[in-house]
Amino acid sequence: MVAPAGGxxxxxxxxxxxxxAAVAAAEPARAVRQHLSLDGDALVVHGIRDSSRVPLLxxxxxxxxxxxxxKGSAPMARAxxxxxxxxxxxxxxxxxxxxxxxxDRVQLREASHPVPDQRGxxxxxxxxxxxxxxxxxxxxxxxxxxxxxxxxxxxxPGVSLADLQQLTDLLLSCGASIDQINTLRKHLSRxxxxxxxxxxxxxxxxxxxxxxxxxxxxxxxxxxxxxxDPGTFRDAREILERYGLWxxxxxxxxxxxxQGLTGAVPETPKPGAPELAGVTHVVVGSNRISLDAAADAxxxxxxxxxxxxxxxxxxAREVARVLAAVAKECRCTETPLGPPVAVLAGGExxxxxxxxxxxxxxxxxxxxxxxxxxxxxxxxxxxxGTDGSDGPTDAAGGLALPDSVARGDAAGHDAYxxxxxxxxxxxxxxxxxxxxxxxxxxxxMDIQVLLVAAAP
Amino acid sequence: MVAPAGGxxxxxxxxxxxxxAAVAAAEPARAVRQHLSLDGDALVVHGIRDSSRVPLLxxxxxxxxxxxxxKGSAPMARAxxxxxxxxxxxxxxxxxxxxxxxxDRVQLREASHPVPDQRGxxxxxxxxxxxxxxxxxxxxxxxxxxxxxxxxxxxxPGVSLADLQQLTDLLLSCGASIDQINTLRKHLSRxxxxxxxxxxxxxxxxxxxxxxxxxxxxxxxxxxxxxxDPGTFRDAREILERYGLWxxxxxxxxxxxxQGLTGAVPETPKPGAPELAGVTHVVVGSNRISLDAAADAxxxxxxxxxxxxxxxxxxAREVARVLAAVAKECRCTETPLGPPVAVLAGGExxxxxxxxxxxxxxxxxxxxxxxxxxxxxxxxxxxxGTDGSDGPTDAAGGLALPDSVARGDAAGHDAYxxxxxxxxxxxxxxxxxxxxxxxxxxxxMDIQVLLVAAAP
Numbered sequence: 001m002v003a004p005a006g007g008x009x010x011x012x013x014x015x016x017x018x019x020x021a022a023v024a025a026a027e028p029a030r031a032v033r034q035h036l037s038l039d040g041d042a043l044v045v046h047g048i049r050d051s052s053r054v055p056l057l058x059x060x061x062x063x064x065x066x067x068x069x070x071k072g073s074a075p076m077a078r079a080x081x082x083x084x085x086x087x088x089x090x091x092x093x094x095x096x097x098x099x100x101x102x103x104d105r106v107q108l109r110e111a112s113h114p115v116p117d118q119r120g121x122x123x124x125x126x127x128x129x130x131x132x133x134x135x136x137x138x139x140x141x142x143x144x145x146x147x148x149x150x151x152x153x154x155x156x157p158g159v160s161l162a163d164l165q166q167l168t169d170l171l172l173s174c175g176a177s178i179d180q181i182n183t184l185r186k187h188l189s190r191x192x193x194x195x196x197x198x199x200x201x202x203x204x205x206x207x208x209x210x211x212x213x214x215x216x217x218x219x220x221x222x223x224x225x226x227x228x229d230p231g232t233f234r235d236a237r238e239i240l241e242r243y244g245l246w247x248x249x250x251x252x253x254x255x256x257x258x259q260g261l262t263g264a265v266p267e268t269p270k271p272g273a274p275e276l277a278g279v280t281h282v283v284v285g286s287n288r289i290s291l292d293a294a295a296d297a298x299x300x301x302x303x304x305x306x307x308x309x310x311x312x313x314x315x316a317r318e319v320a321r322v323l324a325a326v327a328k329e330c331r332c333t334e335t336p337l338g339p340p341v342a343v344l345a346g347g348e349x350x351x352x353x354x355x356x357x358x359x360x361x362x363x364x365x366x367x368x369x370x371x372x373x374x375x376x377x378x379x380x381x382x383x384x385g386t387d388g389s390d391g392p393t394d395a396a397g398g399l400a401l402p403d404s405v406a407r408g409d410a411a412g413h414d415a416y417x418x419x420x421x422x423x424x425x426x427x428x429x430x431x432x433x434x435x436x437x438x439x440x441x442x443x444x445m446d447i448q449v450l451l452v453a454a455a456p
Numbered sequence: 457m458v459a460p461a462g463g464x465x466x467x468x469x470x471x472x473x474x475x476x477a478a479v480a481a482a483e484p485a486r487a488v489r490q491h492l493s494l495d496g497d498a499l500v501v502h503g504i505r506d507s508s509r510v511p512l513l514x515x516x517x518x519x520x521x522x523x524x525x526x527k528g529s530a531p532m533a534r535a536x537x538x539x540x541x542x543x544x545x546x547x548x549x550x551x552x553x554x555x556x557x558x559x560d561r562v563q564l565r566e567a568s569h570p571v572p573d574q575r576g577x578x579x580x581x582x583x584x585x586x587x588x589x590x591x592x593x594x595x596x597x598x599x600x601x602x603x604x605x606x607x608x609x610x611x612x613p614g615v616s617l618a619d620l621q622q623l624t625d626l627l628l629s630c631g632a633s634i635d636q637i638n639t640l641r642k643h644l645s646r647x648x649x650x651x652x653x654x655x656x657x658x659x660x661x662x663x664x665x666x667x668x669x670x671x672x673x674x675x676x677x678x679x680x681x682x683x684x685d686p687g688t689f690r691d692a693r694e695i696l697e698r699y700g701l702w703x704x705x706x707x708x709x710x711x712x713x714x715q716g717l718t719g720a721v722p723e724t725p726k727p728g729a730p731e732l733a734g735v736t737h738v739v740v741g742s743n744r745i746s747l748d749a750a751a752d753a754x755x756x757x758x759x760x761x762x763x764x765x766x767x768x769x770x771x772a773r774e775v776a777r778v779l780a781a782v783a784k785e786c787r788c789t790e791t792p793l794g795p796p797v798a799v800l801a802g803g804e805x806x807x808x809x810x811x812x813x814x815x816x817x818x819x820x821x822x823x824x825x826x827x828x829x830x831x832x833x834x835x836x837x838x839x840x841g842t843d844g845s846d847g848p849t850d851a852a853g854g855l856a857l858p859d860s861v862a863r864g865d866a867a868g869h870d871a872y873x874x875x876x877x878x879x880x881x882x883x884x885x886x887x888x889x890x891x892x893x894x895x896x897x898x899x900x901m902d903i904q905v906l907l908v909a910a911a912p
Contacts, residue, residue, distance in 0.1 A: 215784075215788070307791050307792060308782050308785070310785060310789075311781040311788075312777075313777055314774040314777035314778055318770040318775065319774065319778055322765075322768055322774075322779075325764075325765040325769065325803060328767050329763075332767075333504075335763050336763060
């Protein structure tokens with residue numbers, strides 16, 4: 001039942017190449033380059049469905065300001081420098097320590113992530129002041145990526161980072177949702193929840209976003225500094241009251257919320273707010289865009305691609321079973337597509353820890369997939385984190401081939417037992433099915449690729 | 457965010473109609489009628505991909521024998537009687553107690569299910585003798601459905617039903633797989649594992665199968681009485697030895713296996729065995745066939761169908777999340793298809809019990825789906841068991857609408873808490889989202905339907 005060595009080798013090779021294409025499409029500088037171009041005196045913004053032209057004034061008549069935050073924001077800014085060169089007047093981007101790159105006209109700042117620090121506040125203040133000074137003829141180019149929420153923060157007056165941390169801890173301990181926590185944070189910030197966009201008004205803003213969240217919600221990525229915020233001060237208060245926290249949060253937090261409720265502090269901008277009318281959002285990198293790149297790479301190798309979803313969440317081992325079921329149906333009844341086919345999915349799964357083993361969500365998904373595909377000649381799969389780092393391991397993910405379990409048996413490893421112990425890393429390492437890319441310096445979550453070769 | 461009442465009502469109505477179409481396609485008599493017809497003096501067998509003609513000799517020159525077992529075998533035999541009338545010479549089918557229907561020429565036998573009893577052995581013996589007497593000009597029409605393995609059994613000489621039960625219990629307690637248990641059973645039976653097909657040789661056999669197993673494996677459904685068996689007596693012995701059971705199984709069991717190992721009892725027929733060359737298998741009902749019927753019903757209502765897989769297994773609540781992710785991608789990026797679209801899947805999920813609530817795998821899947829689809833206007837889904845019976849409840853499954861969770865909130869029911877307690881039945885009952893069909897007298901496992909309406 002095992003595919004000829006050549007066939008299995010080819011499947012493995014194709015899987016890795018398709019995954020690499022997905023990762024490459026998310027590389028921050030490339031993502032920006034793919035979505036922006038110059039056409040005479042206009043900047044052309046290539047969105048997923050349409051393009052728009054942003055006229056550039058002659059140098060000296062209108063300024064171009066580059067701002068941004070996030071782990072990938074430095075290479076994103078670098079791509080803007082390569083495109084616009086000396087047309088860029090000034091700029092500041094804030095990256096996680098060690099994530100910088102050489103920049104000519106944009107100032108590079110480093111700060112702490114995931115726990116924000118004063119350097120992030122200082123950088124955020126610089127950015128806020130820079131965009132607040134922008135006039136109607138100016139253009140703000142923003143570059144945001146994962147980590148931007150921690151790396152770009154200016155708390156409301158009187159509120160300290162420690163206050164925000166204490167608030168977050170209280171909300172988490174009560175089981176508050178991430179959306180609820182964000183409603184609070186946005187109302188205690190001078191930059192989140194669209195406030196940076198309001199500060200930039202009346203300048204034109206092009207907001208270039210590398211998304212690391214399921215569903216690519218612009219109000220969530222980096223806490224949406226240029227996006228309308230449907231939440232209100234009233235919502236923020238109700239959340240605290242629901243959890244009985246109103247009297248337990250730091251006094252400075254309660255003070256800002258009270259000022260907001262009386263109107264002394266303005267609301268975050270709501271959908272349709274005129275101050276945000278000059279903002280153009282462009283998702284330049286995302287799981288969905290990387291899946292499209294994977295689909296192209298699959299097509300080039302002879303597989304008909306089927307992109308199922310970029311929003312897959314759930315227990316990794318169970319997601320593996322559903323994806324395997326789709327691949328098997330392709331093999332058995334040529335539905336939804338007949339082989340050769342590439343079933344593609346992405347998102348962010350989770351792992352419920354049961355054992356004391358080592359692994360990550362992608363490795364666990366790959367091991368579960370190997371059990372599902374055992375003996376299914378010509379069917380193979382992969383799950384990998386686009387950031388190159390899966391769980392507390394040096395691997396990005398793992399492969400699943402029809403002989404993976406047999407190779408494990410031969411090496412004295414029991415796939416079922418390894419999965420039961422969440423020990424996917426040691427199993428995949430033993431059978432040679434780990435994927436190691438090293439850190440990729442980007443993140444659009446995870447990618448799954450299942451290939452179904454033509455019937456033997 | 458809630459859809460207008462008309463829209464939600466229409467979605468609910470379409471979901472139920474599409475599910476009913478799936479169930480109707482699995483109705484045993486209809487399933488047989490759809491796949492057989494008479495053309496002059498030939499029986500035309502309509503397979504999924506092609507048709508074949510079986511010549512019928514003139515009455516008196518060749519006999520037509522009808523045999524079968526399984527919960528749905530009586531209406532399947534009835535459909536044969538309606539088609540062939542007095543051309544049927546004789547016949548015996550064995551159903552579960554109470555699952556009979558009026559038959560003219562075929563003898564109806566009832567037996568115990570799921571634990572077999574002597575009445576099943578007596579019926580099996582009748583069937584064995586009937587087909588063993590068939591000659592080269594005769595035609596055996598077999599009808600098999602879920603439950604056939606228990607309802608059609610003739611143990612090897614010397615082996616009792618109690619011996620077989622004891623063996624099964626021993627194997628289960630050691631963690632043996634169902635495939636391993638079946639290898640043993642087939643080598644201790646005079647009908648399973650293709651032996652009934654060998655007995656029928658040299659008669660022509662048309663084996664009409666209603667499949668209730670994932671993947672529609674003919675060697676698994678009703679233990680494959682007309683199908684080649686890849687397993688051997690040697691495999692059977694090795695399984696017992698692997699679990700240290702060789703000396704612990706009943707003496708009669710060991711004796712039969714020893715006779716098989718020395719060649720005193722013949723092997724089950726292997727793939728390519730000439731004794732089975734005259735057998736034509738036709739899957740007349742299956743999850744896949746019902747999904748196709750659901751796809752037709754969806755298309756008639758304006759939805760482009762996407763059949764993902766008939767082989768979906770896994771934890772019900774996690775399967776819900778993956779299916780929801782596909783529907784959401786359709787809504788957000790028109791991938792894999794743009795709305796209006798019907799995402800269809802089937803198979804058999806499982807539920808890991810955590811709480812003390814009441815429900816079934818379909819109801820649990822529906823409740824988890826409701827949580828995923830909350831607020832997704834125009835997206836709705838359903839999960840239902842085609843047998844009309846989901847878990848220890850009077851429901852077949854449940855619906856998930858974008859306002860299901862809001863309706864639950866309004867009624868004082870917490871969807872998360874209900875799911876955590878495996879209490880889907882009470883939740884869905886309270887919000888009016890249970891599906892109740894009553895027993896359908898068929899079973900091709902479960903069906904999931906997700907509808908994505910055109911953007912509002």
